[in-house]
Amino acid sequence: MMDFKTTVFFFLSAILIFAALRVITARNPVHAVLHLILSFFTAAGLWVLLQAEFLAMVLVMVYIGAVMVLFLFVVMMLDLNLDQLRQGFWNYLPLGAVIGILMVIEMGMVLGSRYFQVLDSEVPSVPAGVSNTKELGALLATDYVYPFELAAVVLLVAIVAAVALTFRGPKKTRYTDPAKQIRVKAEDRVRIVKMPVEKQD
């Protein structure tokens, strides 16, 4: 008889595997993205089971809340031509399948061997009142301050690169300046031209 935790683990894992499979098999890209969100969500559940509540929160907030929603927008806005994407699928299938199967067999031989078994390990028992988030924060500000700062620089690089690649100089749009319009005088708009009268014959 399985205990509650194991049951939850298998329940979440089953959903995760199903969702991950649907991501690559769904014909509609929006469905694929939605299934990806589902798989992230169940992965967050697995983190909670391991008592890593901060990681679970970050996964939900950053990946689902920010990244995937953005992704969903992009997929919805891009008018993907699915038939074009599938072109040549059957031509590439034999070669791809052979290589894929070979790699699966090789990795299976390594991973399935006697030495690559996952050991039964217990979740470390943490005394009540210890906050995972606080510990991580303290580590980031002390031992891991150097990689933390480096990650900040990587983000700076991303900003500079994004601006350099997309900014094409100030936009020269046509607009009217209200102050100029108020100050306008009649002589600015109408020019009276004196012309000699011509005789009609």
Next chain:
Amino acid sequence: MFNDFVAPSLYPAAPEIFLLTMACVILLLDLGVKSPRRTLTFVLTQLTLLGCAAITLATSNVEVVYTFSNMFVDDMLADFLKLLVYLTVSVVLFYSREYIQARQDVPKGEYFVLALLATLGMMVMISANHFLTLYLGLEMMSLCLYAMVALRRSSAVCTEAAMKYFILGALASGLLLYGMSMIYGATGSLEITAVAERLYTHTVDDKVLVFGIVFLVAGLAFKLGVVPFHMWVPDVYHGAPTSVTLFIGAAPKLAAFAIVMRLLVNGLITQAEDWQSMLIILSVLSMAIGNLVAIAQTNIKRMLAYSAISHMGFMLLGIVTGVVGGDARFALNAYSSALFYVVTYVLTTTAAFGLIMLFSKAGFESDELEDFKGLNKRSPWFAAMMMFVMLSMAGIPFFVGFFAKFSVLQAVVAAGYYWLAVVAVVLSLIGAFYYLRVVKFMYFDEPKHVEPIEGPTSLKVVLSVNGVAVGLLGLFPQMLMSLCAYTLLRSL
């Protein structure tokens, strides 16, 4: 909590901190620079590199110093490679200035800032003693390079090259990261020296470790651009603006050498047998495919890309032959020959792309082999410089490339891999054909273009110094060689 934490010493990382500060300052100051020549940005960038060199020299130490909880290492190898990176980047930016000046669609200010930040990434890689910092440095450098390749926004070829580079680079980073996580699983540490210690004192789960090393070597091979992970190299070299090709082809090779040394030699030397057999395959394939396919190229940038693949394969021979069967007698010789090879390769390749840029004009790239026909009639001096570069790359005695190849081969023979030495020599002989073909075009063919070579005097002077250095170092290679050996002796 964490009351026992001692603030890390920032002293060894002073060059990095200075460079980052200056990069931010230049980014802000550049907003106010209106002139398309960007003299202020350019001068400040060069001064920053000079300042970094001064700080690195001032903080240089014979001892190995660790800081930031052992994530950062400052040893002689790091100082030596960093100084070379500053020098290379400085010269590369000097060569690039006229080139990007003549092309309207390149954002000028960001070009220098991205180059500086890429330099920072290389410095972080060179000084990394932790998988995490190594990976972050690599990403920092790569992101800058992807953006620099795509900087010519109106050119579809550049965008395509950048896209290929980005996707394959991201894949390689993923492989590298996966390998690192496997090694973490096997040894329980992300710190490179701790991994080495652990492997030395404990018996670890061999299968997991080898599984990790396979991914690690594949990731490194992608970054070095060796066969069979070389597909991006020709397309990126060809598609990128020549100034960016030069940037990618020069300084990052020094950083790549550093991470290979840190990961494989410092971290995984106990598993040398595992990665050596992989590197031998990569090396022989790179020399074969690089040299053979280069013959069929009509574009000189593509030809030099395949030549880069073969050179990286040759360099790997030096790393392979360091420790054979637990015998470390020749380690110093082998690693210093690989270091010497990389340094001289960077010197030669800088001159090669610098010359291509000198010959180009607005609207004319001068990157086809045909464009080099009759160069001797247009400018005998620069034709001679190009000849120096080509002969050095081919490994003709008494140019510096010959001594580089010779010292690597010496290490290979000392390690007892006679067949490998024979293969390397034969493939280099095949490779000599396409280098000599360029020389033939320059001296024995009628020119397609007749106008003389024009360029600012300062550019011509620096290019001449670079070209003459290729020749002079070939006559007096001893000093650089002993410098390489000394830095490695102090660092290993």
